[in-house]
Amino acid sequence: MDNGGLASALAAARDALSARGLKHAATFACELYAGLPSVLHERVHASPPAREAIRSTDGVLELARSYFDVSEYARAAHILEAKRGALSSVEFFLLQYARYLAGERRKEAMSTEMKVVAETTKLTAPSPPKPVNPYLRQLQEDLSTADENGQLDAFGLYLYAIVVKQIAGLAPGATSDHVQRLLWRSLQWFPWNWSAWLELAQAVQLDTASPFDVNELSATCPWMVDLFQVHVLLEQNHGSQALEVLLPLRKQFPTCQYLLAQTAAAQYHLQDFDQAHESFLALTKADPYRVDQMDLYSNVLYVKEDKSGLSSLAQHLQHVDKYRPETCCVIGNYYSLKGQHERAILYFTRALTLDPQCLSAWTLIGHEYIELRNTAAAIEVYRRAIDINAKDYRAWYGLGQAYEILELIHYSVYYYQKAAAIRPYDARMWCALGGCYEKLPTPQPGHAKMCYQRAIGNKDAECIAVYRLGRLFQKENNTEKAAEFYQLYWRDRGLTVVDSPEAASAVLFLAQYFKEKRLYTTATEWCNRLLDRQGPERDEAKAMLQTMRNLEFTPFS
Structure with missing residues (x-):
């Protein structure tokens, strides 16, 4: 094409999508x-x-669509049902879809009523079963019959997959061959339905065995296949691979804001926060009223500690749409950066009220509980996040942190291993895992060293792994190796002054190391770096300098 x-x-x-009320697609x-x-x-x-042909001669389709557009789904279904014997494919789909959405509305209403009753009566009895869409069984029967008779088009198959998934009670991310098969057939006939691709993404992972190969659709619709792959790669935190697929797509669709947003998300996942910031700035300039993925932008501003930028973004989104989960997450991040953790939790909880499947809100609440040292609550919300998406490394990493605070190190090792398996190119995962190997009741320095080496190979920007390797070799009295890594630590951090206890410890060791080697000039240089720092290291450096003077050594100037 x-x-x-x-x-x-x-x-x-x-x-075609607009005619059937598939608004997002x-x-x-x-x-x-x-x-x-x-x-x-x-x-x-x-x-x-x-x-x-998406118009009817009798005006029934237009009337039903007008009811549908103002969210009167039951009325739309009723008027089409009266004409059920002579429905076109568009009318049949709109009838079934309107019934489905009417049932979803009733389900939400029942859920709200149950919450109100539970809060007002302070029920202590076991929670009642979750409300369900009352029309699901009838929908399944009608759609199944139509499918058996060869009457379902691509859109009907998509809706059939949604119904089957709900009836089976599948959680997001669970797999079902039947659901996959229906979605696959739908996309073979009509590959432009992005909503069907998103449903398929929940069931099929790129690294999981599947009876279907999405690349088979590349011949007829390569762009949608590539967009699908970018989405799944970002879900799995494979930012570099996502950027490779995005490059030709952005040439094909040069002004598409969605692709710019995906590029910014990939840069965020790669921890290239400066580039992500630039991309998000370009996105907000081109599409200032966009709310989608602004929670990721707020994460970038949070990491950069840009309080004014985060404040401006929060205020702007509150004016655009304060009842979006993304807006609540942005405001929560703002209060978190200010150290107001209880207020941050309030806004993250609001996000979950609006969308219980909002993964970012679950993990962000967990982070706030970690800050408040409420480990029990943190563990609970991280587990909820994993229930939604077992490939969310942030939740596994958060569980590792929580159990590390509780000094249950064996559990921490398990959860950090999970996080590192999902995100093996992230130095933070390996540093955390290596630290736990050092803290085990029976320390495992060999495993710790391997973790730190993995961290160094994955751009350990803060040089945590280099310092810890030096410390491990120092404990083993391997002074040559310890000195090598401590010097790397000083060089790679680009230090000119001692700015932390770790730096002070490394510099003091290097001063002693070169003194013992009788390289007094070099030892003096390292000692002098400690003279402007308060603490015992300065006293030891002064004593060392005095010792070298007593050896009639003239200090380097």
């Missing part, structure tokens, strides 16, 4: 279409692509 064909296909997909198609070079838009306008 050439660029002109791509533009025409996206224009047709946009109309239609919006995504519109974003892709708008991201194409303007010359392609002109070609589509000059030669409109052929479109399916």
Whole structure:
């Protein structure tokens, strides 16, 4: 398919998705279409692509769609049901989808009522079963019959997959061959439905055996396959691979804001916070009322300790839409950076009230509980995060921290191992795991060294691993190796003054090491670096300098 064909296909997909009320997928198609070079838009306008018949002669479809657009789903379903014997494929889908959404609304209403009753009566009895969509069974029966009769199109198969998934009670991330098969068939017929791709992403992981190969669709729709792969790679924190796939996509869709947002997310996952900051700045300039992924932007500002930037972002999003989970997470991050952890927890909890599946909110609440040393609460919320997404390294890492605070080091080792397996290129995971190997009742310095070497190989920006390797060799009286790593620590951090207890310890060791080697000039240089620091290290450095003077050594000047 050439660029002109791509533009025409996206224009047709946009109309087909909009006609069926698939708003999120239609919006995504519109974003892709708008991201194409303007010359392609002109070609589509000059030669409109052929479109399916999405109008009815009796006006029933238009009336049902108008009810659907104002969220009167039960009315939309009712008016279509009265015409059930002569429904077009669009009408059949809209009927079933309206019934599904009407049931989802009833489920939410029942859930709210149960919460109110529980809070007002202070129930101590076991929690009642979760409300379910009352129309699921009937939907399954109707869609199954239509599928057996060969009457389901790509959109009907997508809805059928959603219904089957809910009935099976599958948690996000769980797999079901039946669901995968339905989604696969749907995408083979109509690959432009981004909502179907997102559902498939929850069931299929790139590193997990699957009966289907999404690359089989590359011949007919390579762009959607690439977009799907970027999404899954970012879900699995493979930022560098995601950027490789994004590069040609951004050339194909040069002004697509979604792709810019994904680029910023990949840079964030790679801890390239300066580049991520630049990308998010460009995104907010081009799309100032965007809320999606602004919680990631707030994480970048948090790491950079940019209080004014985080404050501005929080205030802006509160004016745009204060009832979005992302907005609540941004505000929570702002209060966390200010050290107001209880208030931060309040906003993260609001995010979960709006979206109980908001993974960022669960992990951020856990971090706040860690700051407050409320390890029991932290463990609980981290476990909830893992229930939502078992590949969230932040939750595994948080559990490791919590059990380390409780001095249950064997548990910490297990959870840090999980985090390192998910994110093996992150030096922080290896430093944490190595530290726990040192703290075990029977320390395992060999394993600790291997972890620190892995950290060094993965850009240990803070040089924690280099220092700890020096300390381990010092404990083993391997002074040559200890001196080597302590000098690397000083060099790699680019230090000119002693700015931490670790630096003081390393410098004092190096002064003693070179003194014992009778390299008094070098030893004096290291001693002099400790003279401006308060503490016992300065006293030891002074004593060492005096000893060298008594040996009639003239200090280096």
